[in-house]
Amino acid sequence: MAGNGVFAEIIDGEVYKYYCEGEWRKSASGKSVAIINPTTRKTQYKVQACTQEEVNKVMEIAKAAQKSWAKTPLWKRAELLHKAAAILKEHKAPIAECLVKEIAKPAKDAVTEVVRSGDLVSYTAEEGVRILGEGKFLVSDSFPGNERTKYCLTSKIPLGVILAIPPFNYPVNLAVSKIAPALIAGNSLVLKPPTQGAVAALHMVHCFHLAGFPKGLISCVTGKGSEIGDFLTMHPGVNCISFTGGDTGVAISKKAGMVPLQMELGGKDACIVLEDADLDLAAGNIVKGGFSYSGQRCTAVKVVLVMESVADTLVEKVNAKVAKLTVGPPEDDCDITPVVSESSANFIEGLVMDAKEKDATFCQPYKREGNLIWPLLLDNVRPDMRIAWEEPFGPVLPVIRINSVEEGIHHCNASNFGLQGCVFTKDINKAILISDAMETGTVQINSAPARGPDHFPFQGIKDSGIGSQGITNSINMMTKVKTTVINLPTPSYTMGKL
Numbered sequence: 001m002a003g004n005g006v007f008a009e010i011i012d013g014e015v016y017k018y019y020c021e022g023e024w025r026k027s028a029s030g031k032s033v034a035i036i037n038p039t040t041r042k043t044q045y046k047v048q049a050c051t052q053e054e055v056n057k058v059m060e061i062a063k064a065a066q067k068s069w070a071k072t073p074l075w076k077r078a079e080l081l082h083k084a085a086a087i088l089k090e091h092k093a094p095i096a097e098c099l100v101k102e103i104a105k106p107a108k109d110a111v112t113e114v115v116r117s118g119d120l121v122s123y124t125a126e127e128g129v130r131i132l133g134e135g136k137f138l139v140s141d142s143f144p145g146n147e148r149t150k151y152c153l154t155s156k157i158p159l160g161v162i163l164a165i166p167p168f169n170y171p172v173n174l175a176v177s178k179i180a181p182a183l184i185a186g187n188s189l190v191l192k193p194p195t196q197g198a199v200a201a202l203h204m205v206h207c208f209h210l211a212g213f214p215k216g217l218i219s220c221v222t223g224k225g226s227e228i229g230d231f232l233t234m235h236p237g238v239n240c241i242s243f244t245g246g247d248t249g250v251a252i253s254k255k256a257g258m259v260p261l262q263m264e265l266g267g268k269d270a271c272i273v274l275e276d277a278d279l280d281l282a283a284g285n286i287v288k289g290g291f292s293y294s295g296q297r298c299t300a301v302k303v304v305l306v307m308e309s310v311a312d313t314l315v316e317k318v319n320a321k322v323a324k325l326t327v328g329p330p331e332d333d334c335d336i337t338p339v340v341s342e343s344s345a346n347f348i349e350g351l352v353m354d355a356k357e358k359d360a361t362f363c364q365p366y367k368r369e370g371n372l373i374w375p376l377l378l379d380n381v382r383p384d385m386r387i388a389w390e391e392p393f394g395p396v397l398p399v400i401r402i403n404s405v406e407e408g409i410h411h412c413n414a415s416n417f418g419l420q421g422c423v424f425t426k427d428i429n430k431a432i433l434i435s436d437a438m439e440t441g442t443v444q445i446n447s448a449p450a451r452g453p454d455h456f457p458f459q460g461i462k463d464s465g466i467g468s469q470g471i472t473n474s475i476n477m478m479t480k481v482k483t484t485v486i487n488l489p490t491p492s493y494t495m496g497k498l
Contacts, residue, residue, distance in 0.1 A: 001094040002101075002203065010206050015046040016198070018222050019205050020054070021061050022215030027054060033195060033224055038104040038338040038371045039329050045102065045199045047222040052231050058190055058219040059237035062161045065216030066188035070158050072214075074129050077184050081125035084211035088176075089118040091207060095172060098200035103168055104330045104337040104371075105293060117176045117204070120454045124471050127455070128184030131475060132156055147491035156479035158186035159260065160239030163232060167245045168340055169296050171197025172204045177454065178242040178262075179208070179218070181474035187240070191220040192232055194245075196340050198222050230255065240478055244298075253466060262477050263466040264458070266298050266391050267419025269449045270412040272434060273306040273314055274405065277424035281446060283317035285422070289448025290397040291325060291375050294336050299420050299449040302391055303381075304399045305408040311401045315379050318399075319363050322375050338371035339394050345371045348394035351387045352376065355398070358385050389415060405434060413439045418461035420449035441465070 003011040010017055010024050015032045017024040027048040037044035069077075088095070096110035105113070140150035164178035171194055182189045193201035205220045221228065225248075233241060233252045242262040243249050249265040271289065273282050289301035306314050328334040339345050345368065352366055361379040368374070373395055381388050381398035388398055388411075402408045412421055422444040423434045435443040441459040444450065451458050459468035467477055 002097045002199065004094070006091070006210065007094060007203055007206055010202055015048060016202050016222070018048045018050055018054070019202070019209070019218070019220040020058050020216075021219075022209065024206075027051060027223075033198075033222065035102055035195060035198060036341065037101050038196075038340050039101075041342065041370055045098075047195075047198045047202070050221045050223040050228055052228060055221060055228055055231055055235065058221055059161065059235055061216040062188040062190055062219055063237055065214055066158065066160055066186070069183075069188060069214060069217050070186040072186075074132055074184075077186070078125035078129050080211050080213055081121050081180055081184060084208045084213070085118040085121035085125070087207040087210050088121065088204060089115055091203070092118075095200050095203045098203055099172070099197070100330045102199055103171070103196050103340055106330045106333050106335070106337055108333050109293060110330070113170060113173050114204075116454070117173045120173065120471065121176050121180045123455060124180035124184055124475070127471050128181070128475055131472060132185065132479070141491070148493055149488045149491050151486040151488070153484045153486070155482050156185070156476070157482045159478055159480055160187060161237055162187045162189050162240045162242060162478055163235075163238045164189055164191045165233075165241070165243045165245065166191075166193060166197075166201070168194040168196040169293065169298075170244075171201045174244050175201050175204060177469065177471075177474065181471060182242075182478050183213070183217070185475050185478045187478055188217050189219070190232070190238075191218070192228075193220065193222065195222075195225075242474070242478075249465075250463070260477065261466045262469060262474065264298060264419070264460055264469060265463060265465050266393075266417060267440075267449075267460060267464050268302045268389065268391050268415045268417040269299060269419055269440075270408070270415075270421045270438075271301045271304045271448070272405070272408040272412070272421070272423045273304065273310065274423070274425040274427070274430065275307045275309050276426045277310070278426065278446070279310060279314050279317055282424040283314060283321055285424070285446075285448040286314075286318050286397070287321040287325070289422070289450075291322070291336065291395050294339055294373070294395045295397070296339060296393050299451050300393075301397065301422070301448055303388065303411075304397065305402050305411055306399060308401045308403055311379075311399070315363065315377070315399060318377055322364065322377055325375050327372065327374055336372075336375050336395050339373060340371070342371060344393060345373060348373055348392050348396055351390060351392050352378075352396055354386045355381060358382065360385060360387070360398070383411065391417070405430070409434065409437045413437075416463045419464035420444065420460075422447060422449055441468075
């Protein structure tokens with residue numbers, strides 16, 4: 001299915017091509033980058049290793065294409081986005097297949113990601129027509145000392161060339177969440193997909209190609225970060241960078257200069273459970289929030305902060321649900337599938353071993369086969385353990401017992417991350433006070449952290465990011481305000497006498 005049928009032109013032999021000027025091309029480097037299947041730990045796909053010269057060409061073409069696209073009527077841009085969304089949904093099966101094999105995403109979740117992405121593109125088209133179709137009209141006499149001699153017209157105009165860099169865990173959804181806002185706003189788009197997830201992203205890009213977008217407007221370059229990563233992010237042709245990932249984003253932000261940034265860089269999302277909480281509700285959300293996609297989500301529950309008086313009961317309920325999680329290959333739709341790479345599995349194991357050396361309580365035996373790590377709840381975790389602060393990005397969840405709400409808030413706010421958090425309580429007044437006190441971009445009340453629905457604002461503070469995502473916020477961030485002022489020779493008032 002993948003690389004066949006309408007997708008046959010995106011592959012040459014066993015190496016997938018890159019996308020430039022409306023064509024699928026082989027790199028002049030003659031080299032490729034291998035994509036390892038997390039389950040088999042063998043090479044599954046190969047993609048082109050693009051050169052810096054090819055990046056230069058892509059940027060040159062993107063700049064020229066953007067000038068024409070900016071003159072395309074809003075309704076026409078929206079029409080093409082709707083068409084791309086329909087094609088994306090139509091071909092959900094081969095794209096989902098890539099997600100299963102590249103990033104070990106459970107089969108059902110892989111299909112859901114593609115369908116969700118199509119919905120996001122369509123919603124963006126409609127939202128863009130609404131918010132970009134409006135401007136502001138200001139008059140000068142609203143400011144002290146001025147007569148009505150100036151009419152100010154403001155509108156939103158595109159930034160230019162947007163560089164989009166999505167992460168491995170949602171290589172389709174977090175790509176279109178950047179692509180669609182960029183295009184509806186009149187920008188051109190250069191996509192650098194993650195290595196793991198690149199082939200799914202290439203299939204997604206082909207759906208935009210089939211929709212009939214102008215040549216050069218969308219490009220997709222693949223390759224080694226060591227060769228083209230910095231070259232892309234520091235390229236003078238880039239007018240905005242939208243990045244989702246980890247520590248690499250910090251390095252990008254330091255080198256980006258005057259380029260607008262939209263960044264989401266991970267989190268250590270805390271779940272605070274109070275004494276009056278519905279413990280069944282909390283336990284269900286902790287398991288869903290902590291172990292979905294093997295915990296490889298920026299918005300996964302990363303630490304549970306539970307009041308001591310209800311801790312035993314909560315841990316018992318969570319353990320009962322963990323015991324029901326299925327473990328195995330993504331093709332079987334298991335709850336827990338292999339983590340994305342051996343290095344990731346090794347990092348997770350390092351956190352587990354540190355907790356073991358410092359006497360954390362293992363609620364399940366630690367078990368690992370290759371990249372597959374069985375779900376593990378660690379109770380009686382203390383602040384001197386690495387797992388209390390570091391983001392495992394895997395199916396391991398620490399529980400810290402607290403004696404006061406203030407203690408929980410202090411631990412949450414002491415983190416260098418600030419993406420999301422959640423609180424479980426039946427007292428809405430306490431929930432609001434705790435939400436206000438938590439230093440995170442979003443707080444969920446009586447539910448696990450989540451990115452979405454996709455039109456909700458999504459942002460982090462501290463090391464969790466810069467700016468805000470969500471469809472409306474992304475459109476606005478990929479535009480700038482243009483002002484035109486009409487100067488009148490004499491004051492003019494509506495319905496006034498000449």
